Amino acid sequence: MSSPTFRLYNTLTHETEPVEPIEEEHLQFYSCGPTVYMYAHIGNFRSFLTADLIRRTAEAIGWDVTNVSNITDVGHLTQDDLVDPGGEDKMQQALEREGERFANIYDLARHYTEAFLEDWRALNLREPEVRPRATEHVTDQLRAVVELVESDHAYATDQGVYFSVESADDYGHLSGNTEAQQLQASERDVVEDPDKRDPRDFALWKHDPDHLMHWHSPWGWGYPGWHIECSVMGMQYLGNRFDLHTGGEDLIFPHHECEIAQNQSLAGHRVINYWVHTRFLQVEGEKMSKSKGNFYTVRDLIQPSPEDDHVPASVRDQGGVDPLALRYALMQGQYRKPFNFTLDTLHTAARHVQRYRDAAERVEAALTADADGPDELGDRLGDIYDRTLEAMCDDLNTPAATAAALEGVKAIEQMDRMSGASARSARTWLDRTNALLGIIESTFEADEQTDTASETDPTSDSLADSIEELLADREAARRDGEYARADAIRDTLEALGIEVMDRPEGPEWRRKVELR
């Protein structure tokens, strides 16, 4: 069967286009990563999720993927075009805020980098092939700046080195910000470098020997501009021509506009063919902001601290939500449309993820039993997978894809008894769907991860034992017709967050998936 055509909306052309890799069946792309000065929030991860889904979709249609995703661990000025020796950057501000926690700026960066990677793994995002850090590529950045100065794409002043926007004819194409006046529209009561030739020019190097992080350069001690790191690291690992670049919509201007100008000036031609931008999300109908109290970092939701009262009590009281439920919730909106993240969506997502897990368990049990009988699922699940993949290939239509995939879960749920043949089809379907969407832990790859049971099941063995004991009591009570006592035991279990289901073959229990 031939794969559907993978199409993505390209900000550069304002059109949804078939993705045609330069190297046949090998997608090479760069994803703008985080600046590590605080814990990443769910909006950050919506953007990283887009990159993850591009990878998974490309792999599902049989392509190889090389993805580079950076860590920005250099502080950059909050006002990017200004070279203000007394100015503060985001990381410096963070250090002042949290000075007692960290010995120095590098410690702070290390801490937030590690936290970021933890969140990344918790949300089941696939690891990029290369994850370069800006601080490890400063020399490379300097080399590029020298090259740009030598080719008259950049010039030095007393305060730094600037890219000359005039020298890049394509500048403004991506964002539509073509007029110089537009860039002066907002007045800022800060001091600009009087030697800047054009207000649009942006900094490649900032002279500042007192900056917390500084490096030696031909122009003295200082640190690199924000935009140059992505150009340099992208081209270093993916070459002078590669396929695609992802990031949040806010990066369209100035970051990606500047990156294109730098790339094309360094390479002498277009470097990247497709630009994919993820829309900001809203939370409960409003822009996510600390002042509105709807600002959630990933760890606010998956492992909230008990006393953090800005986290909704429903999430806090149960010790955080399933990270995979958060991932699933973020997939309920297409990356390019406005998406309203709500606790309601999160709640629904948690239940759906649980249904996948239950279905996977049933399939495993049926595989073990290996009952005789025809394959009653193969054709139906094959069709469902095709529709799921088609949706993903259609500009990552995750709401449609998850809707299609849920039909597969239903198909499994609806089987009264499952033959070994059906179970094998179901297992194949679950594996493929899971590879494409990353919905649950890989149940069937348990070999490599020893002890997944204790990892994935937060219930300790001793608690499990006492639950079994209570259930046995309750069964005895039910047998004797003492329903009041049986119900009381069920209430006790409920209070422990345990849900009891009386099935024909006996009682079953599981941790309750509840969010309000």
Next chain:
RNA sequence: GGUGACGUGGCCGAGUGGUCAGGCAGAGGCCUGCAAAGCCUCCUACGGCGGUUCGAAUCCGCCCGUCACCUCCA
């Protein structure tokens, strides 16, 4: 002011000319000692006004509204 996205039922969100999205919530039913879980059934909308068309949520025009960017930001 410039640029770009978008407006679908109580809620979230698919759907680009004619047939059903799907989920959540709600209602009824099956099952159950009662529940829970699951299953079945029901609820049926396209911001407004014009236009094109046999037929418009879908195409065109205008209006209203929302969001984002215009040198901190995913």
